[in-house]
Amino acid sequence: MSHTVITTTTTTRTSGESGLNLGYTRTIPGLLKIGQLISLLIAFLCVFCTRGWPSWAAFQYFEVVTLWFLVAFLIFFLMHLCRLQRRMPCINWPLTEFFHYSVGCILILIASIIASAKSGGASALVAGSVFGFIATFLMAVNLWTSYSVACGPQSGRSCPSPASGSEPVTCSHGRGCRLFNVLQNKTSMASPAFY
Numbered sequence: 001m002s003h004t005v006i007t008t009t010t011t012t013r014t015s016g017e018s019g020l021n022l023g024y025t026r027t028i029p030g031l032l033k034i035g036q037l038i039s040l041l042i043a044f045l046c047v048f049c050t051r052g053w054p055s056w057a058a059f060q061y062f063e064v065v066t067l068w069f070l071v072a073f074l075i076f077f078l079m080h081l082c083r084l085q086r087r088m089p090c091i092n093w094p095l096t097e098f099f100h101y102s103v104g105c106i107l108i109l110i111a112s113i114i115a116s117a118k119s120g121g122a123s124a125l126v127a128g129s130v131f132g133f134i135a136t137f138l139m140a141v142n143l144w145t146s147y148s149v150a151c152g153p154q155s156g157r158s159c160p161s162p163a164s165g166s167e168p169v170t171c172s173h174g175r176g177c178r179l180f181n182v183l184q185n186k187t188s189m190a191s192p193a194f195y
Contacts (some may be wrong), residue, residue, distance in 0.1 A: 046128030
């Protein structure tokens with residue numbers, strides 16, 4: 001006598017767990033990243049497609065800086081769009097983006113100033129430097145809006161210490177409190193004979 005067992009597995013996904021976060025493109029940080037990507041792409045293409053640069057080194061620097069940060073911001077944008085930062089919790093993404101945007105803001109500002117000074121009146125080079133200034137402005141706005149997330153005060157976020165013998169408390173805002181509580185539990189459970 002044989003028995004047949006049929007097992008049916010159903011998997012449901014809520015709208016918040018889908019692969020792409022298309023709602024991010026309608027938020028202020030998403031729109032700022034899109035604006036930065038477009039302005040850096042236009043700045044790069046304006047300089048790249050121009051023949052006969054008045055200052056080869058200045059515009060080579062401008063190309064390298066704009067292309068580097070274009071690729072880096074595209075990676076950040078895709079990470080937010082695909083929610084990849086949740087799969088790599090070992091990296092503090094807001095702080096990483098903050099430092100990257102601050103360095104990018106300074107370097108692209110310097111490159112745009114040099115490109116505008118060395119443009120020699122070539123309209124495509126002037127347009128490239130103008131779009132570099134636009135990208136710098138958008139990065140500065142992004143820095144200003146993300147400062148409170150990355151470096152701002154964490155008011156009202158204190159971790160309760162666990163009762164003795166209980167598991168460490170994991171706070172919703174980070175892993176640092178859990179590590180502190182693990183260390184606190186190990187030191188409070190150690191007997192004085194081991195010292």
